[in-house]
Amino acid sequence: MKKRVAAVITQYWLNSHADVIISRLLGELGYEPQVELVAMYVEQVTDRDLSHELSAKHGVPICATIEEAVAWGAPERKIDGIVVIGEHGDYPWNEKQQHLYPRLRFMQETLAAMECHGIRVPIFLDKHFSYDNGDARWIYERVKSRGIPFMAGSSIPYTDYVPDFDRSFLQGGRTFFVVSHGGHESYGFHGLEVLQVLAEQRRGAETGVASVHALAGDEMWQAMDRAEWPEALMMNALALEPELSGRHPRYECPNPALFVVAYKDGTMGYVAQLDKFATRWSFAVQEHGDAYIAAYCNTGQERPYSHFTRLTELIEEMILYGTPPCPIERNLLTTYLINTAMESLYQGRPLSLDELGVAYDPRESYS
Missing domain, CATH: 3.30.360 (Dihydrodipicolinate Reductase; domain 2)
Incomplete structure (x- = not known):
C-alpha cells in the first residue's frame, strides 16, 4: 500500500511549481509515483487553474483549509508526508523586490494541524524558507525541535x-x-x-x-x-x-x-x-x-522539465524512508544568503552574517 501525501499550494497552473511537482505525484507528465496524493489545499484559483480538473480526474479532494488537507484520513489512516509549495500567486512585493509568499503561514498552519492531530511526517517546502530571516529561523527551529524530516530548496x-x-x-x-x-x-x-x-x-x-x-x-x-x-x-x-x-x-x-x-x-x-x-x-x-x-x-529546457523529475524522486525518497538528501542547514543558509543579498541590493552596501551563523557537515543528511 502506497504512503499517502497531502499538498499545500498557492496556485496550480500549467508549468507552475505545483504542476511540475504535484502533477508528477498524480501520475502525470510520464511519471510513475511511489506515493499517493490524497488531498490538496489550493489557496488561489485563477482562470488557468489545473487543480480542479486534475482533482476530478484522479479523485483527489481539494480541501477548504490547510488543516483539513493535513488531517485527511485521520485518525484511522493518517497521511505519511506533506508537500508545501508556496511559489507563484497574487501576493504583494516589498520595497526590496522580494515576493511575499506565505511560506511561514503555510508552515505555521501545517505544523499546528500536525500537532493537533498527532501527526509527525516528513515535509518538503519548495525553495527558500521565507523572505524574512527571522521567519526562516522559526521554521528551522520548529522542525528541528520536533525531529521532523525536512527538505527544502531548489531543483537545480x-x-x-x-x-x-x-x-x-x-x-x-x-x-x-x-x-x-x-x-x-x-x-x-x-x-x-x-x-x-x-x-x-x-x-x-x-x-x-x-x-x-x-x-x-x-x-x-x-x-x-x-x-x-x-x-x-x-x-x-x-x-x-x-x-x-x-x-x-x-x-x-x-x-x-x-x-x-x-x-x-x-x-x-x-x-x-x-x-x-x-x-x-x-x-x-x-x-x-x-x-x-x-x-x-543539465536542466530540462522544455516541458516536462526533467530536473523536476529528480526533485520529485528525492521528495518521495524522503517520505518513504525519512531521510532528506541534504542537511536542513544548507537550505537555511541559502535562505539567509538570498534574503541578505536582496537587503544588500536595497541598502547598497555589504552586510554581515556573523550573527546568523550556520555551520554544518554536508555529509550528514539530517541531524
Whole structure:
C-alpha cells in the first residue's frame, strides 16, 4: 500500500511549481509515483487553474483549509508526508523586490494541524524558507525541535553536471563563480543553491558565511574594472553556452547583479545574475593558482522539465524512508544568503552574517 501525501499550494497552473511537482505525484507528465496524493489545499484559483480538473480526474479532494488537507484520513489512516509549495500567486512585493509568499503561514498552519492531530511526517517546502530571516529561523527551529524530516530548496543542485568532472577538485576550491539568470530573488536563489552545493564540498565542514554584498548595474562592471571580482571565471562559465562565445554581458545584459559571498574561512563565492543574456546555470571553480573546472547544470529546457523529475524522486525518497538528501542547514543558509543579498541590493552596501551563523557537515543528511 502506497504512503499517502497531502499538498499545500498557492496556485496550480500549467508549468507552475505545483504542476511540475504535484502533477508528477498524480501520475502525470510520464511519471510513475511511489506515493499517493490524497488531498490538496489550493489557496488561489485563477482562470488557468489545473487543480480542479486534475482533482476530478484522479479523485483527489481539494480541501477548504490547510488543516483539513493535513488531517485527511485521520485518525484511522493518517497521511505519511506533506508537500508545501508556496511559489507563484497574487501576493504583494516589498520595497526590496522580494515576493511575499506565505511560506511561514503555510508552515505555521501545517505544523499546528500536525500537532493537533498527532501527526509527525516528513515535509518538503519548495525553495527558500521565507523572505524574512527571522521567519526562516522559526521554521528551522520548529522542525528541528520536533525531529521532523525536512527538505527544502531548489531543483537545480540535483541535476547532472556537463561536462562531468572529478568532484575531488572541489575540495581545494577557493573561488566559486556561478552564472545565473532570471529574477534577482526568484532565480538568484537557484544560483545561490548551486554555489552552496559546490562550496560546501571544500575541505572541512561548512563553517559559515561572513558577509554578502550585492552589486547592480554599472556598479558591478566598475568593480570588475578594479579587479574586485574574477571576470575570467565568469567568462569561463559563460563559454559553456556556444551562442555566447565572444560576447560579454557588460554590453548586452540590461539589468545585471552580482552576489558576492565571503565565507568565514576566506573562500569567495559569486553569483552573477545575467537575465536576458545567460540561459542556464553554469559555474567555474578555481583552486590556488590557475587550475579551474567549468560545467553547467543539465536542466530540462522544455516541458516536462526533467530536473523536476529528480526533485520529485528525492521528495518521495524522503517520505518513504525519512531521510532528506541534504542537511536542513544548507537550505537555511541559502535562505539567509538570498534574503541578505536582496537587503544588500536595497541598502547598497555589504552586510554581515556573523550573527546568523550556520555551520554544518554536508555529509550528514539530517541531524
